[in-house]
Amino acid sequence: MSRVRRKIAPYLLVLPGGIWLLIFFAVPMFTMLSLSLQEGDIVTGYRFTGHWQTYTEAISAYQTQLVRSLIYGVIATILLIAIAFPMAYWIAFYGGRRKQTYLFLVLLPFFVSFVLRTISWKQILTDEGPLLQPLRDAGLISQAFHILGTPYAVILGLVYNFLPFMVLPIYVALERIDPRVVEAARDLYANPATTFRRVIFPLALPGVFAGVLMTFIPASSDFVNSEVLGSSDTTMIGQVIQTQFLENSDYPTASALSFVLMAVLLVGVFSYARILGTEDVMKVAAR
């Protein structure tokens, strides 16, 4: 009896998550796949015709926005690593008793809604706002200079909004490093730079990898930052999908674009994992 129960137990444990995934992931995905192959319009209804040309049409019509989104995503992710790694490093190794406080401070802004925080940046960066107007009055920037509506503003928004998702995984990875490993490196006459390069950084890689997954994917498909901080020249693919779904009720195009974006991101993530040798990375993480 108890043996049977022990056999079933793992399946029972996976059941809630499994059902959740089935209802809220698998079914909607399937519906979207179907939608992307339908033809018609919202008034007379959409019917399944296997019209795969929607994909090619959508790609050729919106490739600019797609490529732009990926570029923004990559730039934002690189900047995130550059900013988050030193932060996490400092908290993990020099945070002392206040580590938890510092981590809390990193998270603090995120108790305010995502959209509100982004709008606040808009207030700060606006043409006649607290940042630019003094500079303009001092004659340091020209009348026409502006930040809002440029790619810089959008990438800044992305970096700001996704920072904790990069800091936390890197912090966790660094925190787990056994101090004795670092001491051993020193004992073996490695200087601080070599210790970092050959010991600490490789051990922190699983954190960086997790951080990249958690930031690159949402940053590339984000539609809020560009909507609020950008202009028509910074339109990202997420905005296009949103417009097609909600404004134009063009469900097939929107669904097709969603799948294209997903495919591109998957390919990107897998090739990235391949280059980094994720299996090794994950083995280190699992230890």
Added chain:
Amino acid sequence: MPASNMSDPTLLRGLTQRRFGRRDALRLSGLAGMGAALAACGVQGQGTQAPASAEPDAVAKFWNGKVKNGTLNFAGWPLYMDPKRPELKKFTAKTGIKVNYQEVIQEMGPWFAKVQPQLSAGQSIGYDLMVITNSFQFTQFRDSGFLAPLDHSKLPNYAKNAGEAYKKEAFDPGNAYSIPYASGMTGIAYDESKTGPITGLADLWTNPKLKGKVGMFSDIQELANFGLLKSGVKPADSTEDDWEKAAQELKKQKADGFVRNYYDQSYIEALGSGEVWATQAWSGDIFQKNLSDNTNFKFIIPAEGGTIWTDNFTIPVTAKNPVDAIMAMDFFYEVANASTLAEYINYVCPVPAAQADMRARAAKLSGDDKDALLDVADSKLVYPTAAEYAKLHYYVSFEATSEQQKFQKTFEPIVLG
């Protein structure tokens, strides 16, 4: 595809044949189950388009046996009624109908997308009365048969008090499905202290002071209207060639560096913060902005012309309390109620007699209150004169969804960049 080709039976057969062929191929390849399952996910529509004007007996068919239930669920827009809801309180006191007013509609596209599935399935959307704009989606609502035909015998105040222009709107001939809630104009708002005087659309294209400081709407229809008016075409009369020309005009405006950005409702903040100095704008917004933030933005109808749009009372065909809804519609056409509503929202009032009512009420007040109310009563944005109406044009109206899609594809690249 020209409409004449559509009726060619051989072509039609050819199309369906090929379609079946593809499905057979799927079946053969062993993906039949998958294919059938995919096909089962179709989005329901109405199948056929309802006629633009209701069948003569449609009104009787809908209204027969419908009675007052004492409840009304009213779907409105943010900032489109005094937050204390004085008119609705008065309505409840007078009729005993309890009103649940919700500001759930913020944009037409999302609203249509939200309620379309329920309406298609013949289910109630939870609202008996909704205010919708005469945009693409109005036509979609009407053509899908989602709007209840109105029984005008239940609308005596509308018949008596509505202005002539509000009884013959092109988007709903004979007001078969809708009567206006309020109208508004799309024109140019600007900060005169920075720009100097502005007279028309030409300024938004060539005035050197405005380089990089012009705001345009991201709404395709509003944007296209200005492009069409700039190229000298009335939107309502425009053809596909005109759309192409207008799109060229708008692309030139962008390429010449005049456009700072394409805005939704956020154009107001952009104007307030100095991000833009002149922008496409909706009349009531500017009036309210000046009043609430003590700014002094100017609003003009461009010399080349502006547009007028109308937000309309409509009853979803699945409404549970249509009698209560139509009573509320007529209630807003009592002069006193139209007058207080316009006083708060500052959009064009479809009841001309409300102007005299406002003046009469102002006469009884004194000081600032009097001045404020007289400002509204004398505002050409709330009560346009014949000269203003002459400069205002209606929107492009589409006969078929394909035409609308073509329109959208023509102008969309300008906004998406």
